[in-house]
Amino acid sequence: MSDHRYLGLDLGGTYIKVGVIEAGPDGRPASLVHSERVLTAAETGPDQVRDRLIDIGRGVADLHGPISSVGLGVPGLFDPDTGVIELFPNLPGPWRGFSLRDPVGEGIGIKTSMINDARAFTLAEGTIGAGRDAAVMLGITLGTGIGGGVMIDGRLHLGAFGTAGEFGHQTVKPDGPVCGCGNRGCLEAVARGGAISDEAGLPNVEAVYAAAAQGDARAVEAIERASFYMAIAIANAVALLGLDVVVLGGGIMSAGDLVLDPLRQAVSNRVTLVPTEEIRIVRAELGAMAGAIGAALAGKVQLENRAL
Ligand SMILES: [Zn+2]
Structure with a gap:
C-alpha cells in the first residue's frame, strides 16, 4: 500500500497544513494517514516560504513515504501552465510573478501540481466529505x-x-x-x-x-x-x-x-x-485538513493524467 500515498501541502497565511492520504485497494482515496501543521512565517517572504515547503515535503517523504505525488494548495490565483503566482491577496511580499510550483517540485524531487485552496476544499469535500x-x-x-x-x-x-x-x-x-x-x-x-x-x-x-x-x-x-x-x-x-x-x-x-x-x-x-x-x-465534514486532503487528491488526479 505504501506506494499509493499522496502528499498535500495547504499554504495558508498562518499555517502550512500537511496531509498524507493513502488510496484504498480499489484506488479510491481512503484515509488520511498523517497530518501536521507548521507555521508559515509568511512575513519572511516568498523565497523562505518556498524553501519551507521543500523542507516539509522532503521530511514527510522520508518519514511517511514513498510518496507518489505532491499537491500544493495556494491562497490565490496562478498560471496553471507555469505554476507562477498571479495574486496572493493575503500573503505579504512580492508574490506576483513568483515561480512556486516547479521549484517546490524540483526541491522535493516528486511531481507537484498546484490548486487554489478553495478548489482543494471543494475537491476534498466532494470526493470523501459532505458532498x-x-x-x-x-x-x-x-x-x-x-x-x-x-x-x-x-x-x-x-x-x-x-x-x-x-x-x-x-x-x-x-x-x-x-x-x-x-x-x-x-x-x-x-x-x-x-x-x-x-x-x-x-x-x-x-x-x-x-x-x-x-x-x-x-x-x-x-x-x-x-x-x-x-x-x-x-x-x-x-x-x-x-x-x-x-x-x-x-x-x-x-x-x-x-x-x-x-x-x-x-x-x-x-x-x-x-x-x-x-x-x-x-x-x-473534513474540518481544518480539507484543504490539505484536497491538494493531495489534486496531485493524485494529475498524476493519473485525468482532468481534475
Ligand atoms: Zn470581487
Missing part, C-alpha cells in the same frame, strides 16, 4: 475572503482559465463597495467576515456571532444581511448549474446554525425553478 453523493456540488469557504469551487459528476470544474468556482466574485449589489478584485459589489465585498463585523460595529466576526447568540439586534441584522447576499449568489448558482449540494466551510462556520438557518431560509425564498427541499446546504 460525496452530489451530482453537482458547490463548495464555499467563508473566511477573510469568500472562496469557492464546483464539482460536476465527481470532477472539479476549473473552466477555460482554471478559475471557475470563484463564487465570491459574483456581483450581488451593483452599487456596492469596491471589491479586492477591482469589481464593484461582489459577494465577497458585502459578505466576508470583515464586512459583517463592520456592519455590526464589532471588532471581528466571532464577536458578531457571540453577540447574535445573546440576541443583539444589530449583530443579528448583520448576519441576516450577509445571508441575504449569500442567498442571491447561491440561487444564481442553482439556476445556472442545477446543483444539489452546497457545502460550507471556513472559519465562519464555527457559528454553525447561526449561519445555516437564515441562509437556508433566504435561499428557499429565492429559488423557484427546482424544489428547494432537494437542495442540501450543509456544513463541511
Whole structure:
C-alpha cells in the first residue's frame, strides 16, 4: 500500500497544513494517514516560504513515504501552465510573478501540481466529505475572503482559465463597495467576515456571532444581511448549474446554525425553478485538513493524467 500515498501541502497565511492520504485497494482515496501543521512565517517572504515547503515535503517523504505525488494548495490565483503566482491577496511580499510550483517540485524531487485552496476544499469535500453523493456540488469557504469551487459528476470544474468556482466574485449589489478584485459589489465585498463585523460595529466576526447568540439586534441584522447576499449568489448558482449540494466551510462556520438557518431560509425564498427541499446546504465534514486532503487528491488526479 505504501506506494499509493499522496502528499498535500495547504499554504495558508498562518499555517502550512500537511496531509498524507493513502488510496484504498480499489484506488479510491481512503484515509488520511498523517497530518501536521507548521507555521508559515509568511512575513519572511516568498523565497523562505518556498524553501519551507521543500523542507516539509522532503521530511514527510522520508518519514511517511514513498510518496507518489505532491499537491500544493495556494491562497490565490496562478498560471496553471507555469505554476507562477498571479495574486496572493493575503500573503505579504512580492508574490506576483513568483515561480512556486516547479521549484517546490524540483526541491522535493516528486511531481507537484498546484490548486487554489478553495478548489482543494471543494475537491476534498466532494470526493470523501459532505458532498460525496452530489451530482453537482458547490463548495464555499467563508473566511477573510469568500472562496469557492464546483464539482460536476465527481470532477472539479476549473473552466477555460482554471478559475471557475470563484463564487465570491459574483456581483450581488451593483452599487456596492469596491471589491479586492477591482469589481464593484461582489459577494465577497458585502459578505466576508470583515464586512459583517463592520456592519455590526464589532471588532471581528466571532464577536458578531457571540453577540447574535445573546440576541443583539444589530449583530443579528448583520448576519441576516450577509445571508441575504449569500442567498442571491447561491440561487444564481442553482439556476445556472442545477446543483444539489452546497457545502460550507471556513472559519465562519464555527457559528454553525447561526449561519445555516437564515441562509437556508433566504435561499428557499429565492429559488423557484427546482424544489428547494432537494437542495442540501450543509456544513463541511473534513474540518481544518480539507484543504490539505484536497491538494493531495489534486496531485493524485494529475498524476493519473485525468482532468481534475
Ligand atoms: Zn470581487
